[in-house]
Amino acid sequence: MYLYDEIDRDMLADRASEFRGQVARRLSGEITEDQFKPLRLMNGLYLQLHAYMLRVSVPYGSLSPVQLRALAAVSRKYDKGYGHFTTRTNIQFHWIKLKDTPDILDELATVGLHAIQTSGNCIRNITADPYAGATADEVDDPRVWSEVLRQWSTFHPEFSFLPRKFKFAVTASPKDRTAAKAHDIGLVLRRNRDGVLGFEVMVGGGMGRTPHIASTIREHLPADHLLSYVEAVLRVYNRHGRRDNMYKARIKILVASLGIDEFRRQVDAVWALIEQGEIDLPPSELARIRAAFAPLNFESLPAISPTFEAERANNPALARFARNNLRPHKQPGYAIVEVSLKAPGATPGDATAEQMELIADLGERYSLGDVRVTHAQNLVLPHVKLDDLPAVHAALAAAKLATPNIDLVTDIIACPGLDYCALANARAISVAQDIGEKFTSPDKAELIGELKIKISGCINACGHHHVGHIGILGVDKKGEEFYQLTLGGSGAEDASLGEMLGPALAYDRVAGAVETLVDTYLSVRVGDERFLDTFRRVGVAPFKEAVYADAH
């Protein structure tokens, strides 16, 4: 992991002291809430329905056990004993008091955590592949480049007041776990035919009321030019992105209105005039950052663990967990372990202080001190020895953290919705819980296979419903909660936007409709098709018929 040096730590300390001063000015009445609002919004502090919400950054979703314990401590001391992990791999505390925020930031700064650029029209936390450094299918470690981007974008003097917020995702694997094409800039690392490392740069993806899948602006940008090139992209956007209408201010609108070819031409023209050598990192700094992510001291182990195999044969719960929550590790004898935050009845993405502490302990003891947060609002222990899996599973199960449902029907992404969010039209969390109740049989969930349900409480689409295999959007119909369903979206490497199913459904019909959709899929699927594949083959008609049949 990248450990903050004195410079990085000074940055956090300076920010925390600046914010302390701003809060003091607000509490003493020297500045009004109107004047304070833009200041707190530069620090991830939102005023929500019931209280302040503080969003803490988890840079590229990577946490040390010490950091995770500090988050647990904050949740216990200043909140109600839990935190909420978001689709951008941050953590939110929903019940914060303004007067406590300076102390919280001080405490977090001591472990290298902060709330910098977790809100506002600036470059937000970078999303990276949660399996970085562990998965066999990556061509490089995306955390290296995420850290490069983190530093470059922190307090960037030119790009801190963009037309709108700006999100990066970085992956180095053909299987996209970051929703790269749903980001303002998606970066996919590849080696070209000559073995040179470069980025496919995709630009203009995004959710919200006008969703777009990102377009490729450059097939292969030599990796060491990353910073000067994205500086050119951001400069074109900062100067020409719309500022008259916040719903048209994201870069996707600029790219769509110019067309990708004209946008590329403008970026190239700016890039050619930038002193690239000044902006791009020198090889020494790149090497310093790369060294922080050097391969860990894995043990040489056989690819099969007799201990694990024997336990799994005797323990059906472990066997099921292994089928659904393990992913292959690049090092023989190790596995990537997904820890589901989607237990039945849970709020997707919530973790209690005790759960965070347990995962921190497991990370320390069994995962080389490494814990990750995923875009799907789960946690990951990336480096667990197969021999240790029975112990890890037992510990997780005792804390209700061993739900064997990764990427299955109950692994639902949901935004906070009407339970917390001032912008919401409708609840999202309880819809997820209701759907969970329809699919309590883990056998059936496995039979259904990969199915990504994503729920947003309003058109801002924080729950990414547009790219859900089944997307659910809360709308307001004369003061009542209704839900618009879309089918066939994907945020992965085969990205697409969902297609509308039909008229919006009342709250109490949504979970039943999802069940009908799933049954329809099971009745028409061929071979081991996923829901998404079946939908793409047969189209919306049979699903529509089934859901609206009783309405005729």
Add this chain to the structure above:
Amino acid sequence: MPTLIKLAGGTAAWADDDFVMVGLEDSVPLSGKVILPLSRYAAEAPAILAQGRKVGVRLEGADEVEALAPFLADLSVIALEFSKFRDGRSFSSARLLRERFGYRGEIRAVGEVLRELAAFMMRCGFDAFEPTDGSTPEEWAATVHRYRHVYQRAADSRAPAFVEREA
């Protein structure tokens, strides 16, 4: 009561503003230094310059600094506007003036100019400010120097972290 803060060599101080800001519809005063809106600059500046008077120009966020390229040698002040503090276009304008066009004269921040923006403005090449939040030069300087390090190169001379680390 001066309203202009100038930054030189890391210190901020009040400065007398002897330029008159000429609005779109205003008539140009008969003597003294003036700042003209961009749309009037090309037509009206030559005559004023010919009288030996100093002339500056004022750009809104949407105005493109590229239009100033032919005039840079004649300009004493370039005022860049922040119509709202969150309209960040003038940050790009300032950097382009300093870095691409090599302009060394005064770049002045006008409009909604708040202390919280001071460090960003300074880093993008601004060296004169008309704060609208009642900031004093001391407060202005304190914000500019609050952060002991920076991570990236910009239009100022501060060494980014990656250079500090090599030292």
